[in-house]
Amino acid sequence: MNLSQQEQDRYCRQMLMPGWGHGAQSRLKQSRVFIAGAGGLGSPVSIYLAVAGIGTLRICDCGELELSNLNRQILHDDSRIGWNKALSAKATLERMNPDITVEALQEQITADSVAGLIGNADLILDCLDNFPTRHIINEYAVNKGIPVIHAGVYGMQGQITFIKAPETPCLWCISAGTPAAVFPIVGATAGVIGCLEALEAIKYLSGVGTNLKDRLLIWDGEKIEFMELPQKKIAGCPVCGHLSTAG
Numbered sequence: 001m002n003l004s005q006q007e008q009d010r011y012c013r014q015m016l017m018p019g020w021g022h023g024a025q026s027r028l029k030q031s032r033v034f035i036a037g038a039g040g041l042g043s044p045v046s047i048y049l050a051v052a053g054i055g056t057l058r059i060c061d062c063g064e065l066e067l068s069n070l071n072r073q074i075l076h077d078d079s080r081i082g083w084n085k086a087l088s089a090k091a092t093l094e095r096m097n098p099d100i101t102v103e104a105l106q107e108q109i110t111a112d113s114v115a116g117l118i119g120n121a122d123l124i125l126d127c128l129d130n131f132p133t134r135h136i137i138n139e140y141a142v143n144k145g146i147p148v149i150h151a152g153v154y155g156m157q158g159q160i161t162f163i164k165a166p167e168t169p170c171l172w173c174i175s176a177g178t179p180a181a182v183f184p185i186v187g188a189t190a191g192v193i194g195c196l197e198a199l200e201a202i203k204y205l206s207g208v209g210t211n212l213k214d215r216l217l218i219w220d221g222e223k224i225e226f227m228e229l230p231q232k233k234i235a236g237c238p239v240c241g242h243l244s245t246a247g
């Protein structure tokens, strides 16, 4: 896919990366990603994917912007209280980079709606705040063979991993579920984890670098420490257990 002169100028600093050039940048331009959630994680994730030149961002959020969102959801601002967050995200991202396409989906992700919302995306970014919805996405992604970058934040802590079943454990193998609740969160924590999530996506889509497979990276912002937990498939996992790595 050809890059315009404006695109070559816009992305010239990342195209200087070893192994990047026109090839990787064209791959980013052709990519379609699904971003689940336009909140604390979805903000840094979508902003960095937009400015990196990911060709099509499909961002999904059925929520309306509230004042209490604004300590972390930097896609939005005070003037947009009451807006649908996906629409607000589209307005912000198109202003940041008019060379990409942003699709705003205002629907709730359910077992019935998930296929129509995600479709044949190349990659799914989990920027959600609850495990029931994550598990709906996980099941769809496993069955369609679409990789997912999972991330979660709480307080000053966060976690992230790259899932591509059956090559890696699926989200069910990693976490069978945690109840949804209103939880404390410092906005910069979502910034740390969201930036890692965006970088994982850019590496996967460009083909430059390696991904965080079979490892759950944990960030403890209070102590400024990263740690890693190795991840294994659960034998008989109800979501990915029927797939073989050979297939």
Ligand SMILES: [Zn+2]
Pocket: 169, 170, 171, 172, 173, 174, 233, 234, 237, 238, 239, 240, 241
């Ligand atoms: Zn599994």
